Amino acid sequence: MKSINPIDISASALVAQRARINTIANNLANISTTEDANGQNNPYVRQRVIFRPGQADGKDPRGVHVAKILQDNPEDPNNLGAEPFRLKYEPGHPNANDQGYVRYPNIDLTREFVNALEAARAYEANIQAIEVFKTMGNQITRLYE
Secondary structure, three states: OOOOOHHHHHHHHHHHHHHHHHHHHHHOOOOOOOOOOOOOOOOOOEEEEEEOOOOOOOOOOOOOOEEEEEEEEOOOOOOOOOOOEEEEEEEOOOOOOOOOOOOOOOOOHHHHHHHHHHHHHHHHHHHHHHHHHHHHHHHHHOOOO
């Protein structure tokens, strides 16, 4: 059985939270994107990070890791919890439908800000945990000098 290294565990959480913050930033950057890369009328789809724990059997380091980044597509019948695309009445917009509505990404600004704040706090907590572990290690080393 491998020993548990608390610094490695907190470091894995830093990497995972950084991926989450980057995904949130990408969502916010595309909050008004109504077309895909090919110029088709397909709004940007919100993304979200799914975490998974590390494996204790040695196949994967302990800690937390990014399992995948999911498309939170409301048009996917298997994705029941996704927010629908936002509809905005803009009859002059080039991507407006026959009724004058434009589909905007399913990104809720408030939700993204709360998620970003939560990720930032988790990131800060893991940095503090690493500092505590380093201080404890230094104190133990001094005891044996």
